[in-house]
Amino acid sequence: TIWKATPNLSAIYGLNYLDATAEFSFMDSVANEFKRSGKLLDYAQSIIIRVEKMRRLAIGSPAPEIELPSPNGELIALSSLRGKYVLIDFWAAWCRPCRMENPNVKKMYAAYADKGFEILGVSLDRTRAAWMQAIEKDGLPWKHVSDLKYFNSEAAEMYEIEAIPATYLIDPEGKIIAKGLRGPSLRAKLKEIFG
Numbered sequence: 001t002i003w004k005a006t007p008n009l010s011a012i013y014g015l016n017y018l019d020a021t022a023e024f025s026f027m028d029s030v031a032n033e034f035k036r037s038g039k040l041l042d043y044a045q046s047i048i049i050r051v052e053k054m055r056r057l058a059i060g061s062p063a064p065e066i067e068l069p070s071p072n073g074e075l076i077a078l079s080s081l082r083g084k085y086v087l088i089d090f091w092a093a094w095c096r097p098c099r100m101e102n103p104n105v106k107k108m109y110a111a112y113a114d115k116g117f118e119i120l121g122v123s124l125d126r127t128r129a130a131w132m133q134a135i136e137k138d139g140l141p142w143k144h145v146s147d148l149k150y151f152n153s154e155a156a157e158m159y160e161i162e163a164i165p166a167t168y169l170i171d172p173e174g175k176i177i178a179k180g181l182r183g184p185s186l187r188a189k190l191k192e193i194f195g
Contacts, residue, residue, distance in 0.1 A: 002026075006033045012044055024058055027051050057160060059177060063088070063170045066122065066155045068145035071132055076120070076145050083172050084118045085193060087181070090156060090166040092124040093134030098165040102138045104183055108190055109142055115194045116172070120145065122155050124164060 002014040011030060031051040034044035056064060066088070067077040078086065089105065091098035109119055119142035125131040126148055135144055147153050151161065159168065169178040169189065181189055 002030065006030050012047055024051075024054055028055070053160070057168075057176065057179075059179070061176050063168065063174055063176050064158045066120065066145065066158070068122070068147050068153075068155060070143065070145055071128070071135065076143055078120060078170070079174065081118050081120065081143075081170075082174055084116045085112075085172060085190075086170040087117070087119045087186070088159070088168040088170065089119055089121045090124060090159070090161050090164050091121060092150075092164060093130040094125065095164050099134065099138060101165050101182055102140060104186070106139065106141075108186055112190055112194050113142075117190065117194070118142065122146065122153070123148075124150050124153055124156055124161070126150050 002011050011034075027047070028051050031044065031048045035048060055061065063078060065078055067075055070076050078088070087105075087108075091102075093099075105119065109117065121135075121140060121142060121144040123131045123134075123144060123146035125134075125146060128148060131144075131146055131148070134140075145155075147155070149156075151157075153161075155161075159166070165182060167179065167181050167186070168176055169181055171177045178189055
């Protein structure tokens with residue numbers, strides 16, 4: 001097993017085959033063992049750095065701040081929504097799967113908005129016109145922000161977004177409690193929270 005091989009080179013190779021999100025706590029233990037032993041740190045450095053980056057976005061971690069302009073230019077901060085459950089929804093007008101998911105997200109918003117549920121739509125569009133048209137056409141009534149920088153968006157880089165749609169669910173204290181919720185998984189999580 002990987003743990004028995006730690007802190008040897010074969011453990012580093014073995015970690016590359018794990019689902020990093022599902023096995024975060026194990027990867028964290030292995031990285032700590034390499035740091036504690038001081039062995040092979042040159043080889044283990046990439047794993048240690050990867051674990052540190054993942055820790056920032058792990059379940060239970062404080063959600064990194066997002067502060068971007070709304071369609072009318074007003075800056076909206078994620079922290080201004082504290083006290084509510086917030087779904088950070090990374091999407092774009094050009095993203096067909098995102099647009100196909102919007103009716104489901106609208107149903108969830110309609111069902112739970114008055115119970116303390118909010119959505120912060122973070123668009124990875126490049127033009128304001130496309131972004132605005134998609135919001136209007138899909139009838140998305142929640143808060144929207146974007147710096148119109150596509151995947152180079154400050155928020156996308158901070159949350160390590162490599163594909164969309166992508167979501168993070170934040171609790172009223174600002175901690176990450178779930179990731180990647182869509183369709184049935186979003187519906188089930190919100191039902192669990194709100195009843």
